[in-house]
Amino acid sequence: MEGISDLNPSEARGLFRTNEWVKPTAGMSRGYTQANLVVLPKEMAFDFLLFCQRNPKPCPVLDVTDIGSPVPQVAAPDSDLRVDLPKYNVYEKGVLTKEMTDITSLWHEDLVGFLLGCSFTFESALLKKNIPVRQIEEGCNVPMYKTNLKCIKAGPFDGNMVVSMRPIPASNVADAVKITSRFPAVHGAPVHIGHPEQIGINDITQPDFGDPVTVKEGEIPVFWACGVTPQNIAMNMKPDLMITHSPGHMFITDWTDEEFEVL
Template identity: 90%
Template sequence: MKGYSDLSPSEARGLCRSNEWIKPTSGMASGYTQANLVVLRKELAFDFLLFCQRNPKPCPVLDVTDIGSPVPRMAAPDSDLRVDLPKYNVYEKGVLTKEVTDITSLWDENLVGFLLGCSFTFESALLKKNIPVRQIEEECNVPMYKTNMRCVKAGPFEGNMVVSMRPIPSSEVADAVQITSRFPAVHGAPVHIGHPEQIGIKDITQPHFGDPVTIKEGEVPVFWACGVTPQNIAMNMKPDLMITHSPGHMFITNWTDEEFEVL
């Protein structure tokens, strides 16, 4: 029987579609690129695309659907964004009103889906160099934090960056930076190393999204820009409707991680 890391993208999405997998996707379908999801009404689509263009570290755009279509033609033309993620967050006027496993009833001809790069993509490269990925070891969600790092405003979209954190042995931090810098389309190199208080994180044991993980003696918290940033932005700008992935519950594309590696 296949392990969850050995699944093909279509098999992984099939488990999500049937609600057999409703937990974080880190380590699932290993070697295939994962993506954050943002769904907005077409009236906001250009401003959001501009926001992403101005903030490529937290919001690297991988694919954008046609208006009204739930199919990301470049990332996975055999998929359906309404059902192929484990869980979704629904924000109405900036308030998280529900977490669901299917957004079919919410979808209409005015919606546009955006797929943004995800740092889960470079985790396989870290593991190949024997650099630990703690949330995979502990079978939980990656910890994510709101910061004081301001994004560049675009139209009504403004606010602060969210980061994900992975504890890295101090002797391997330089290697982790070098490895992840080869994946600029999926957040790339870290935005901050150590000293969480410098970026506005008061308590490293209490992430705003995801789960806390163990930081062992001799390890340094390393922070990468995170695609949950738009959810933080939504809480500020309060659009009538924004649908996103539930943090850590990503969309698995048909692309391989190697396609996004710059050597």
């Protein structure tokens, strides 16, 4: 589909709602902030909010719905989190049991939705400085990896960070760090540069989520904290129910990226 980068958020969400776009959202509605989704029963909501507060790099909170409401009143008040993402993952007792394009049938009055910052947000700023974003070039999902980087525990929420990776030319790494550090609400600066084995990644060609991308000669793998971390946590703590975005299939908010840039 042509012109996906020029769609406004409402138009993009309309494609998701009608299942006309069931693919990763990298490069869509360029200039508008994308977000990760986590949906939990209300009895787990405080502990999860505390987990996010203690781990702001992988889990920066952008918006939280009222109990039972699927509407993110701050991020996009005319949207519906049950249908306005391309694809969802459903975890039951820590097991990924379903991938769905509509979670209306699972929604009930005790659920709370969390929108977390997404690193897709700072990609426009990288592109403006002619720093390549490989998964956009190759038309695939960003590669994401489980790591040995420990998160700070909160209640039952305990586990390790997930990171996303972008290959950056060595001459651009310093600029990439500087640019992304201006977006602390959407993961900010990298958590690791080069040497993936140091953070528990044994084979960079085999991501745990998303797709592998080409790392060209002279490029360095750079790793950012990732909002898929809660899905890794869910596999460890095994809640009765956690609904999330499918990795790379994000919610597109009404906010512009510039609103999250700290100059």
